[in-house]
Amino acid sequence: MALKGQIGNVGLSDIAQLLHLNKKTGMLKVDSKEVSGVIYFNSGSVVDAETKDNTGEIAAYELFQVQSGTFEFMPTPPHKRITIKQTLHDLVLESARQKDTIKRLREVIPDNDMVFRAVVDPRLDSLQGNLTRDEVVLLNLLDGTRDVNDLVEDSGLSEFKVLTLLVDLYDKKYIESFEILKILEYEPITGLFVSDDTAYVDTIVYKDWKDKLINESRMRVVKIKTQSKRFIVLKLSHKKKIGNKIKFNPAIAQKLKIKEGDKLIVKPISRNIPKDENEELLEDFFD
Secondary structure (H helix, E strand, O other): OOOEEOOOOOOOOHHHHHHOOOOOEEEEEEEEEEEEEEEEEOOEEEEEEEOOEEHHHHHHHHHOOOOOEEEEEOOOOOHHHHHOOHHHHHHHHHHHHHHHHHHHHHHHOOOOEEEEEEEEOOOHHOOOOOHHHHHHHHHHOOOEEEEEHHHHHHHHOOHHHHHHHHHHHHHOOEEEEEOOOOOEEEEEEOOOOOOOOOOEEEEEHHHHHHHOOHHHHHHHHEEEEEEOOOEEEEEEEEEEEOOEEEOOOOHHHHOOOOOOOOOOEEEEEOOOOOOOHHHHHHHHHHH
16 A cells, blocks of 8 residues: 655544554654654554654654644554554544643653652652652652653553653652763673673773662663664673773674664663563564
């Protein structure tokens, strides 16, 4: 089913409805001065979306707000990453309702790589009755290592709900943004005693993380993300005199499609991702 044209007289929601009714699987590319991106369909259901700055629900809301531009639908194999579980009808309605709200949220949290930590204990008597159940859930997760995507995954809440709660908690000064992300250059490491599943950072970087996170148990693994949003989770270790670099096995670099000198977004995370889940995440980005 080849489908492309201008957004205007025919709205993007109408195009999406046509794909839904025909149970199509593929990607709907949107190119507009307002925002450009992709909406993924599996058997007519919206399962994921991407724009330059956002993914998931927020990206879908942005794209359904587009008033002009071009669109093109291309059949593809089923999309593996499922970030959206709402019906198309609910997505379109919520998109219209949230137009102004999203702008406010992104003024405080411009991207999902931001990390926050709680500065209050939700168990305090003074806070009892002043926090919703969802706020308590989020505060208990804000240990200074989870970014927005981690919070969505671990809380079971939608991306929009997490962002809304974070902004509310930030306005109340119950949480603070936390500088834990590092931009490090990749450098291959080889040798007989080098582990295939371990990444090495400079001891100074490791100590900086340790000073901020206090608990070294939160630093057993590290999440590495490329500029093209591919990522992997490896065990974390450190060596002296590495500098502003991160070293790991060249075979991993090939999977991530990076080369020596490429800059990576790196942060320790507070829990390990099982190996099979990690591999599934990689496959999702590469297929």
